[in-house]
Amino acid sequence: MLRFACRNLFRRPIRLLLAGSGIAVSVAVWIVLSAFGDGYRQALGGELQRAGMQMMLVPLxxxxxxxxxxxxxxxxxxxxxxxxxxxxxxxxxxxxxxxxxxxxxxxxxxxxxxxxxxxxxxxxxxxxxxxxxxxxxxxxxxxxxxxxxxxxxxxxxxxxxxxxxxxxxxxxxxxxxxxxxxxxxxxxxxxxxxxxxxxxxxxxxxxxxxxxxxxxxxxxxxxxxxxxxxGAQVVTMTEMMGTFLNLVGTVRTLMLALAVVAMSTGVLGIFNTLLAAVVERTRELCLLRALGASRGQVFGLMTLEAAMLGAGGATAGVLLAFAVGHLVESLVKSYVPLPPAGSLVQIGPGLVARTLVLAALAGWVAALYPAWRASRLPPALPSGTP
Amino acid sequence: MTTGRWTLLGVVAVGVAAVVGWSLGFPGRGHRVDLAAEPAAGTRIESAPLCPWRNPAPDLAEFFPGADESRPELLILSGLRPELARRLGHTPSSDDNAVHVQRIHASGRPVGLVVVRRVKGESGAVEFVLALETNGVVRGLRYQRMREPAETEAFLVSAAWRSAFAGKGVHDAFVPGRDLPDPPAPARVSALAVADGVRELLVLLDVAAGPGAIRRPLAPASNPAHPHP
Structure with a gap:
């Protein structure tokens, strides 16, 4: 079934490429932003710890x-x-x-x-x-x-x-x-x-x-x-870190919203790709059913195609995130307050795993309706169906 | 829809929400900092950072007015340390293992090269830019940075001192008071450091022109720029 699903996917290489690219870009954005937020928080915490104080008296x-x-x-x-x-x-x-x-x-x-x-x-x-x-x-x-x-x-x-x-x-x-x-x-x-x-x-x-x-x-x-x-005022390190993290958090939330939109577009791309595939392959799917394929097998075939598409796009997105991570970091770093020294984008295995699971799930969800439609096709088409 | 489908839809929705929440890191990723904790040990870095070419435009304007391109290149001399030690008269430092040069071109034709060097002055580092003809003869000298007292600075930047280097090659002598202007006593240490620095650069470039050196062209963006405190 894996080979069959693979062959089906590659029937329309341009459509496959576009749908996969959508997933890849959204996954890359997601990973880089998440990694930057984590890295910034850790690095800022480290800098404030090394400062060795809990508060500071400064002029008004x-x-x-x-x-x-x-x-x-x-x-x-x-x-x-x-x-x-x-x-x-x-x-x-x-x-x-x-x-x-x-x-x-x-x-x-x-x-x-x-x-x-x-x-x-x-x-x-x-x-x-x-x-x-x-x-x-x-x-x-x-x-x-x-x-x-x-x-x-x-x-x-x-x-x-x-x-x-x-x-x-x-x-x-x-x-x-x-x-x-x-x-x-x-x-x-x-x-x-x-x-x-x-x-x-x-x-x-x-x-x-x-x-x-x-x-x-x-x-x-x-x-x-x-x-x-x-003439003096007090600022605590906790307040200071909270303030900076809130500023960064606001930016991050906005950018994550963009990433969610990108991810949604990717999901819709998979949905569209699979739905078009079901319509195009109606005769073939009916033939499969006539040859004895169960509804569950047809459903499984379509979700497998979606999972492969999601996994491929997500893998490309992870590679893209590693490639452009430091570029994005240098861009974002110039806008954040008190940028700590060292690398702020830390892409760890946990983050990669979470993102891959999320992408696979998104692909699976996008495939539910097309797969359900495919599984409902009858074993034989009524006469006169084009 | 039937009850079974609603149940399926509900299960899917809950699953999606759980995975999205996990991906976003909820809950338990607050940003508390233990201010009482001991800091991590620092990293030991002993070597000096590379001296960059800080301000190419005025240097090119003075020494190579028609130049329109500089091509960075790395000359790797680490395989020639015995010869370097013999020619320099002392054990080569880590900075002598490789020299960054800028090959200057005008309309695609090589017109000379630029090298920068940081030497130990009396009161701080002195960074200078040395412009050379394509045959290795000095065309001119400019300073990038120094923190010398006024009298020393005035001598080092004087036209008499700077122009004394022009036309000198690797086989010339660089003795202040004999081959170069005699510096006033307060400027002697820094002037000697600059003269030695120029001579050593010429030796390094001469060794690099011989067999055994590795020439590695660099991308223009790899011209090292280093922020100063």
């Missing part, structure tokens, strides 16, 4: 924009007074409050922006991964600088080397190079907080305060208290 303004900029090591146009740090540290539920001062030093003629971060020792409590690959892991001198792994590699710096900041005319001494962490920190220049405040003319100011709580369960109460600090 858009809290999510501020928090995203801080996480990515970008500077803010506004800052907090240093007494905001004291107010945070005075809260009994706060375990660690690490002030950060960030400054961006653009060099438009060279097409780059250096990102400098001033921090004090309290930041180490939030960065358990902070380890020097070479040299010291903390500053010995006020003009010391510790480099992220990527920065050190690009600037060809080793501990003991000088490092000049052309924008402000200051020269630092490299004290250490950090282990690569896979985060935005790899591309930063770290200096002591007091040095940063003096160098960037921000005495007594900080860009943000990263906060870790003694008991994360009390996050709401603490956030409500810290929210009362003048």
């Amino acid at each position: 303004g858009c809290p999510y924009d501020a928090a995203a900029r801080v996480l990515q090591g970008r500077s803010l146009d506004i800052s907090l007074p240093a007494d905001a740090v004291d107010a945070v540290r005075a809260d009994p539920d706060v375990a660690v409050a690490a002030p950060l001062l960030m400054a961006a030093m653009p060099r438009p003629s060279e097409g780059r922006t250096d990102l400098w971060v001033g921090l004090d020792r309290s930041a180490l409590a939030l960065k358990p991964w902070w380890r020097a690959r070479r040299g010291r892991d903390w500053f010995d001198a006020t003009n010391g600088v510790i480099l992220g792994a990527e920065t050190a590699a690009i600037e060809l710096r080793e501990p003991g080397d000088a490092l000049h900041c052309p924008g402000i005319g200051a020269t630092f001494r490299v004290e250490g190079v950090l282990e690569r962490g896979g985060t935005a920190d790899d591309a930063l220049f770290f200096i002591p907080l007091a040095t940063a405040q003096r160098t960037f003319h921000q005495e007594g100011r900080v860009t943000a305060v990263a906060i870790r709580l003694r008991d994360p369960a009390r996050i709401r109460e603490v956030a409500a208290r810290l929210q009362r600090i003048p």
Whole structure:
């Protein structure tokens, strides 16, 4: 029966190709979007975990924009007074409050922006991964600088080397190079907080305060208290991740709707293909019935053809998804907030299996009516039937 | 329709809904993050990223005004390390195993080539672009990036220093103060680094022109571009 079904399918190769292409495209879209959503969620969660904090105190303004900029090591146009740090540290539920001062030093003629971060020792409590690959892991001198792994590699710096900041005319001494962490920190220049405040003319100011709580369960109460600090606002990492995921989720839902439409079109294509086949092959199916084929066998033949069509289209769709996955990722990544580093499209066997099952089911459903019609044909046609 | 058909339709509908729900990942795929968890260990990457040709247009305009095409090519020299060590005077670095060159064409005719190099300056990396004639003689030098103090930068970008490289080949000497302008004391380290970098590039290209090197044309899109922090 398999060979017979196969031969029937290939009788109309162009129609077969068009119907299969519809399924393939819809399956590819489905897989890529699902894989992107999963990968984005995992990567964003990983980045926020490595940030080592549960909330952040930032200047008034858009809290999510501020928090995203801080996480990515970008500077803010506004800052907090240093007494905001004291107010945070005075809260009994706060375990660690690490002030950060960030400054961006653009060099438009060279097409780059250096990102400098001033921090004090309290930041180490939030960065358990902070380890020097070479040299010291903390500053010995006020003009010391510790480099992220990527920065050190690009600037060809080793501990003991000088490092000049052309924008402000200051020269630092490299004290250490950090282990690569896979985060935005790899591309930063770290200096002591007091040095940063003096160098960037921000005495007594900080860009943000990263906060870790003694008991994360009390996050709401603490956030409500810290929210009362003048000129400051609190954003929790959970809120931040939820916000970004909601934004991505909205886009994903819209695109999944498109994928459902594409899938429906594919199903209708199978339906149309099989229904046309039943009409075309009425005489042949009647002959089959006259030769002793049962209704169940005719029904099985038609659903087998549909399953083969669905499986072929779905397999092509999976291959297409692997081929264009990274292209789609780079396209979508440019529109999503806080894109985490690394690949966001992770096409796993589970996702492929789910999609193949869904495609096979869709093909089977599309075949039900044509197969039922085929099975109802009589063993012999009335005389005069064309 | 008969009761049997309605039942069949209901079963099919429930089955479809179940599979669609499973495919969409419901339930149990919330996005909770354990903020207290230890982060994963980082990946150790020691080698420096490739130095890209960051801004081709002004470089071509200065050195090859009529050029209309650059064809990237990879020269693989890893099989020639003994000769490289002898010619360079030191053990070749990992960067010396392969050289990315851009073969410049004007109206389909080769007019020269461009190579880029990152060297260790006194106060940070210095990236320069070296333009060469088709016979391997230097046509000119431009900088892509540097973070040197003002006095050093002024010397390195001076016409006197840059033009001193023009016309030099692999058999010429590159000693500042003798074959090249004498740099002021604060600029000496970086100037030496640039001079050595130019000489080493010429040696690498000369070795690549001999037997044993592998030339591999690259697609234009594979010109490496690397975002700088």
